[in-house]
Each structure stands twice: as C-alpha cells, then as structure tokens.
Amino acid sequence: MVDAKNADLGQSHDANTFPALIALHERARGARPAIREKDLGIWQTLTWADVAQQVRTLAHGLAHLGIAPGMHVAVVGENRPRLYMAMMATQMLGAIPVPLYQDAVAQEMVYVLQDAEITVAVVEDQEQVDKMLEVRAQCPALQHVVYDDPRGLRHYADPMLLAYTDLLEQGRTHHAAHPEHVTAAAAAVRPDDTAAMFYTSGTTGKPKGVVLTHHALIDRARAVAEMERLTDREDVLAYLPPAWIGQNMFSYTQLLVSGFTVNHPESPDTVALDMRDIGPTYYFAPPRVLEGLLTQVMIRMEDASRLKRALFHRAMALARRVGTRILDGESVSALDRLRYGLGNLMIYGPLRNALGMSRVRVAYTAGEAIGPDLFVFYRSIGINLKQLYGSTETSVFVCVQPDGHVRADTVGPPVSGVQIRISDNGEILVKSPGLFKTYYRNPEATAETLTEDGWFKTGDAGYLDPDGQLKIIDRAKDVGKLAGGELFAPKYIENKLKFFPFIKEAVVFGAGRDEVCAFINIDLEAVGNWAERRGMPYAGYTDLAAKEPVYELIADCVQQVNADLAQDPKLHASQVHRFLILHKELDPDDDELTRTRKVRRGFIATKYAVLIEALFDARPSQFIETEVKFEDGRVGSISADVRIEPARTHAPQLAKAA
Amino acid sequence: MTNQDSRNTRIADVMLDMRNISLSFGGVKALSDISFNVREHEIRAIIGPNGAGKSSMLNVINGVYVPQQGEIEFQGKRFDRMTPRRAAEMGIARTFQNLALFKGMSVLDNIMAGRTLHMKQGLFAQALRIGPALAEENRHREFVEHIVDFLEIQASRKVPVGRLPYGLQKRVDLGRALAMEPRLLLLDEPMAGMNIEEKQDMSRFILDVNDEFGTTIVLIEHDMGVVMDISDRVVVLDYGKKIGDGTPDEVRNNEDVIRAYLGVDH
DSSP states (O other): OOTTTOOOHHHHOOOOOOOHHHHHHHHHHHHHHEEEEEEEEEEEEEHHHHHHHHHHHHHHHHHTTTOOOOEEEEESSSOOOEEEEHHHHHHHHEEEEEEETTSSSSHHHHHHHHHHHOOOEEESSSSHHHHHHHHTTOOOOOOOOEEOOTTTTTTTOOOEEEEHHHHHHHHHHHHHHHHHHHHHHHHTOOSEEEEEEEEOOSSSSEEHHHHHHHHHHHHHHHHHHHTTTTTOOOOEEEOOTTTTTHHHHHIIIIHHHOEEEEESSSSGGGGGHHHHHOOOOOEEHHHHHHHHHHHHHHHHHHHHHHHHHHHHHHHHIIIIIIHHHHHTTTOOOHHHHHHHHIIIIIIIHHHHHHHHHHOOEEEHHHSOOHHHHHHHHHHHHOOOOOEEOGGGGTTSSEEETTTTTTTTTTOOOOOOEEEEOOOSEEEEEEOOTTTOOOOOOOOOHHHHHTTSSOEEEEEEEEOOTTTOOEEEEEEETOOOOOTTTTTEEEHHHHHHHTTTTTTTEEEOOOOOOSEEEEEEEEEEHHHHHHHHTTTOOOSSSSHHHOOHHHHHHHHHHHHHHHHHEEEEEEEGOOEEEEEEEEEOOOOOGSSOOTTTBBHHHHHHHHHHHHHHHHHTTOEEEEEEEEEOTTTSSSSEEEEEEEEEOOOOOOOOOOOOOO | OHHHHHHHHOSSEEEEEEEEEEEEETEEEEEEEEEEETTTOEEEEEEETSSSHHHHHHHHHSSSSSSSEEEEEEEEEEEEEOHHHHHHTTTTTEEOOOOOOOOTTTTTHHHHHHHHHOSOHHHHHHHHHHHHHHHHHHHHHHHHHHHHHHHOGGGGSSSGOOOOOOOHHHHHHHHHTTTTTEEEEEESSTTTTHHHHHHHHHHHHHHHHHHOOOEEEOOOSSSSHHHHHHOOOEEEEEEEEEEEEEEEHHHHHHHHHHHHHOOOOO
C-alpha cells in the first residue's frame, strides 16, 4: 500500500496519527505557513511551528478542563484557525473532536450535545455562545464553553464561559504543573483510536454519529495525495462548513497529511475576494457553489456591452467544442488550437482569474451529482475539475477521476485500496481502509448499513461501466418507475433544470404516475436582475415568483429540458408536463433541505401534498398556506395562490447517429 | 441574564447638559425652552413627529445652529455656543439623515476621512507618503480596519460608496463617525428608509458600539418601535416643546406623548 515514489510523502508514512503528523510537520517544515487567515485586511500567517506550539498549550488547557482520552469535544463555527487548532488539541489528548454545523439552530444541536456527552464546546462567537446558553438546561453534561471571538460577550458573566486566550493561559499553568501530560497523551494515541466523529445530516431521521479512526482518515488522504501528487506547496481555501466531512477531509485531514497551507476567509461574504487573493492550487466545491459562480458570471455577462457579449458567446462555443479535449490532451486541429489559445488570452484566462481559479491544478466537485453542462463549462475553460465519490462513512474518497480520464457522467474508478461491488438491487457497496468503525451508540443503524463481511451499503444506485468507472444514477430509494414502467430518475431531471441560472432548486415528481411534474424555485438574484433590466417592479421572492413573465421565462427553460430528454432513449417519458413556481424558497430552517442543501423529497411531498395533487389534476392554480421558521426560531406563515403552468413537450426522437 | 444590570451600573454622570435652549428662525420657533441631559455611556433618544425640532436639537448640540437662549454644558465646560470644529475636537461625532459620504470614494477612504482630526503630519508629507507620514497612515489604516471588521463590511472595503445599497451606505456613514473615536455619537435618523432586516442590523450595531467602546449615543428617530427597544432614556419633542422625558416605559404611557403621536384624546 505504501508507495515510496514520493520521497517527501514517504517520510510522513511513519506518522499514523494526527498528533504524530503535527510533530512531523513541526520538525520537517516548521517555518512553512500552515494556516493563514485574513484579519483586518491582511493575511496573517501561522507557521507549522506556531501551530504545533499553540496546539500543545491548548491541549494542556483542555486537559485542565477535564478532557481525557475518548471524550468528545464539540467544535462549532466557521473555518477559523483557532477552531482548527482546537480540533488538533483535542486529538492530541486522544479525545475526539465533533464538529457541528454552525448555522444549525440551538435545538438542532441538543441531540448531538446529548448523544456525544459533550462537556466542553469550543465555539466561534456570541451567536454560538447564545445557542449553548439556550440549551444548557437540556444538556447538563456541558460544563465549559470556550469562545474565540469576544465581541459582544463583554457583559456575559456566566461562569461557564471561557475566552480562548484565557484557556491558553490555563494551558500554560497546567503545563508548568504537568510538563509531560500532553506529550504522553499524544504518544499513547494509536492509529485505530477514534480520530473524529461527524454527525450525518441525513435526509431522514435522527442524525447519526459516524466514528472514524486516525487510520481511516489518514489512509484515504494519503492515497489521494499520492494519486494527485500533492505537495506541501498547495494552497487551499476553506470556506464550507467544517462539520461537513468533505471540507474537513480537504482542509483539515489533508492539511495534516500533506503539510500544505490552508487559508481561512475573512468572512463568509468575502470568499470570492479572498479566493482571488490566494489563488488556491487545490480546490473543492460542491455543485451548488459552482452553480452559484456560473450564475454570477452569466448575470454579469448579460449586463456587459453587446460586443463583449458576442465575443464571450463565440469563445464559449469554441470552448465547448474543443476545450475539454485540449484539457484531456487529445488531438485537436492546429487551427482550433490557435483559436483556443486566442480565446484563452481574451476570455478564458481573465475568466479563470475573475473566479480566483488561475492557479488551480486539481479541483474536485462532490456532495451530489453535478449537471453535465455545468461540469463541462468549467473544464472547457481550462480548469481541471474532476468528480469524486464518497460519503462521511467512507472518509470521503471512494472514487476519483484520474487526469485525462474525466467524463461528465461518471465519478471515476475506485481509488487505490477501495473495492466496489454492486448488489442485486443495483446498490453500490464499498469496502475500503477508510470505512467508518461504527455509528456512535447505534448498533441497529450500523448493522443496517455495514454487512457482516465488511461492505458498506452506500444507498446509491449505480454501476461500473466497461472501463471500470463508476456511474451513479440516483439515490437507490429515489430511483423509481413511471406508471408505464419507464425509468424515472428525479435527480437527473432536477440537475438539468438547475443548470439554468434562473432556476435555483427543482423537485420533480413522477414515481408511479403517468407523467412528470415539477416544483421550481427561481434564483432570486438572477431572476431579480432579469426583471430589473425589464423595468419590472417586484416586492420580494413571493411576488416575483408569481409574475406572468417569470412563468414564461421558466416555461422556456422547462421546454428546453424536455427537448433534451426527448432524445434520451430511456428517459424520454420523463419530460415535465406541468410545473409551478413555489411561493417560498426551500430552506433548511424549514427542514425542506438538509444543511448541505440536498432536497428532502419525502418531507416536501408531504408538506406540499395539495400542490402535487393540483399539478397532476392539471388545475389552473392552487391556494396554499405554509409555515416558515425564521433564523431566530420564530414561526410565521406565507400564503399564496400558486399558478400551475403546462410545459411544451416533444415527441421522442431517436438519438442522431454521430 | 445579567446583561441589563451591568448596563445600568455602567451609566455614569451627566456628560452633556442642555439648559433652556430656545432657537428660532425669523418668526418660526424651532425649539422653545428645552432642557435635558445625557449621561455617560447611555443611549439617549430624541423622538417626535415630523417637524418637532429633533434635527434642530441635534444641530444645536454639535454647533451648526446657535441657539438664541440657553446654555450647553459638555464634560464640565459651559458654552453659550458650540462650533462644529470645537464639537469635533471635544469628541462629538455625528451621522446624517441624508448621508454625508463621498460617493465616488471607496468605503476605506470614506472611513479614513473620519480620521482627519487625528492626523498630525502635514499635507505635503502625506501627499508624498514620506517616513512618518507613511507610518501614520498605516496606524490609521489599522484603526479603520477595526471599524470595517466591527461593522462587517469587509466585502465592500474597496467598493465606491455610491454603488452600495442604502443600508450599507448608512453603515459606512456610521463607520466614518466612529473613526473619530467619539465620546458622544449623534445619530440622525439612523434607520430612516430601511427595511425591517436592515433596521435590526443597525440596532445591533448601535448597541454594540455602546457596549464595546462605551460610546455615549444620542439618536433621533421617528420610528418609535425601534427606539423603545434600544434606548435607556427618551426625550419627546412636539412643535419645538418638550412633552416627555424618561425611560421608554414611562414615555410610552405618557398621555401627552400618546396624544402627539395619535392625535386623539385618551
């Protein structure tokens, strides 16, 4: 399994736990930047030596608060250096960091705090402190809340609260009294000990704590580091919730395995600017982020002068034709190569720069299926975007597309060490060194997803194609059949719809029905801009969504998707016959989306049952009143008369011979 | 929570005392015989219907208008008249109802403008950015960055102010006033023209300024709701006369105030 080709990485193979990796980087590259954060407009750097030293002090501080091996420490906040170091310090003591989604409301956190028996929580700011104080009565085990940013907390006198800087102070005192405590604890950590626990957001039921060992996480990070030839010179921007395994693997585990530099944005609003400052070389974005960026580019192009717009569209047409082939190193005529070079100079290069992707060497997308058009867009302008497949339970990396073998409709072959099998009902099963140990205190769930001989049931339906690449169709439970027996894969259709910048979210229904109907959420920014250019006034989302011209706009998008589907031999029956634009945006606070913004299909079907009925009955409109939850937990309601619009469908066509 | 108690204990002695102020423009009496005081660290609101004399009062405090009668005592010093320059030097800063920003300049430059009084180097040295002038600029820039961070406008740092939405422009205006490191901050209708969300944001920033820096705040509003939530004491003006003064609860139950706002007898 150990590949000694890369001397630099070969060295780190002796270090098989997170504390050992920190010690290794302190020795091997103490003066190199480990974590950067933009603060007061300037990028502030912590070197590996700084990090190692501060983490040790912090570990002493946590030990002083009673953290011992095997205990859990909650970490709640955005990507912040101090929270990263809190995770490292926890692991150094042989304890287990449990990152929580920072935008979850307090009551959502109660379950995790209770389940993991959290005694110490390290949180970012006043917002998180308030949540902890709100739930303290329900979580009697919680004794200490350590906060990073003191703003607004000056007058909080609660003895439970402790500033990060004060914890460091206590750490120094503890170190003076027990100089060997942390060193001994770090040395006692074994690769098979639990390194971290992630609660899966889960589209159904209570969250489950996924227990991952040092070995599992480090092994997967190493396999990919070797495959992609990652060095300690990579720059990474961490901007997604650290409680999501994807972000955590990418900017925390891989940081510690490869010893590169992670950059933390100044604030969630400045990510795009910070990305241009840093120019990451290794980049990770779920499809919705890539979609958002593309939407912004398209909006700005629509506002550009006619000449620029024409130039852009011509260049993009050329890129679609030859861009991906050039990236894959295939042969392209000299004339096209020249034209692409010119386009690179005038359009693609500046565009990559505007996106902050000029230096990107490897970019991944994962989290959910990506629309093929979206995927091809990025590759065609010369960004090496690749798909990967994995989940929390597999320490992310199951499949990764290798350079030169990238296709829009597959997620690549298994990464070294991974075995894949397809069960009789079409579900993908995985065996890998990166598999989770168990769901925390949940043997029933563990038994349900982990077979006795060690295969993990992913819940995804798919198959290995003839060149050994895995193709995902949909969630196994979502793939269904229309009443006529034709295949119905909702996600596939939704992705096609969502590629239009005007459509933010789509939910299609059709399992067991004669035809397919869709709910649409318009993209307020894109459609708002479109409306403004037409001088169309609107008061907000609900108002805009009900406008006649907006319906026409969306009807045209749906019609184009239908034209596309009509050419698909298997899916031509899935053309969308009718749609409606929802009167409110689907929102994780209302449980309609998961925190990672995946559609909760079943929940939405129940909540909006009247609308679905009206769609399939082909009624002209339907009145609905919906409860909405605000971020502070208050409840209100929105009501509207939602119009239902038929969409043009196309006769099925046989795919044209190439 | 012990929050409110610790607020109350912080509020200290009278910092600004306005005594028997009368102001008229020709035959129009804008303010007649108004007295009230402001204590250190408190949030003091002046409310009243349109034309009640709120803005005139604010302009008297920072020396734009000179009252025909009355006197002002600020931090133990008595004045018959204040001048804008002296007010600024003594640590009084203000924001404006209709914004006073340089629309074509960036957010940073606008806030930096608020540092003018703290700049010691000459114009010439600053223009050439030589030695001490550069060091001074860096110091001020750092201070300005703290304000940018505080008001959460990092993403708009380099954007010309004219291109920002109104709510953000209001925040920049507040930032420019904060850059003066004021002891007393005068806010002229800080929430005028804002939607509910922007009002809530602004309320939070006002409370945070008061909390973090201990800045005394006098604010004018005609939106009663917001003011009652964030003020320690409220003065109510109507047609240039003071008709109420006290805590939000006292003012809310004051019959004269109810009459002035609702125009009916109760």
